[in-house]
Amino acid sequence: MEQKRGLFIHLSQKDIWIHESVLNTYLIVVVLGILSLYIYSKIKKADPFEKPKGLLHWVEIAVEGINSLTIQSMGKHNLGFAPYMMTIGVYLLVANLWGLTGLTAPTSDYNVTLALALITFVLIHFFSLKTKGVLGYFKQYTEPIAILTPINIIGEIANPISLSFRLFGNILSGALIMSLVYQGMNHLSRYLAPVVAAPLHGYFDVFSGVLQSLIFVMLSMSYINGNMAEVNEKE
16 A cells, blocks of 8 residues: 655544645745745845845846846736746746755646646636637637637647646656666665765756746746737737
8 A cells, every 4th residue: 555645634533634745835835935034124124225245136136037038038018927937936946956855846746737837827818818808819719710729729728738747747757767866876885876866966956947947937928928919019
């Protein structure tokens, strides 16, 4: 029988099981929440006429970077999407690198990546409906010819599936490969494992984690912007 991993809480003669991916997500949210409050306190105390130093300097670089990426991908009129892209990007970056702590990365669970993809999916169709109107929204599924409507609908449904599977597959495969590496090295030499594993962690955890975070954010930008009315793109 497969052993359940996570946190078990016995309450009122009932066992409550919190899956490890959900538990790790809570931990990440708490960590990022505390960090955000700390940064906010630093910003309030900072002199606006002086150049930011230390942590605030890196925060400014990150904010300017996501603003620039949003403008390039979605246009200056859609700069309001930058906070969402920044939020989901920071969460994904930490979640993808969470495996380096020895805990399971939440994004190696398909439930987590699907939930994130569905958030983007809702935004896609909400703003498509908002900018194109009801008639324009449904008309887009009949283009270029009405007979292609079923294919267009399937294509829209496939977007969150491909978005979630891409992130899930890359993070899970990296975790599985590193697990196999450690098992193999332990059979050979426990002293050899850190030497061999270090560069592999650099690729499968750090490089792949950062890259997949960036890809998810950029695809979210592309999907949302691609489904909005063209008149907004030209403003």
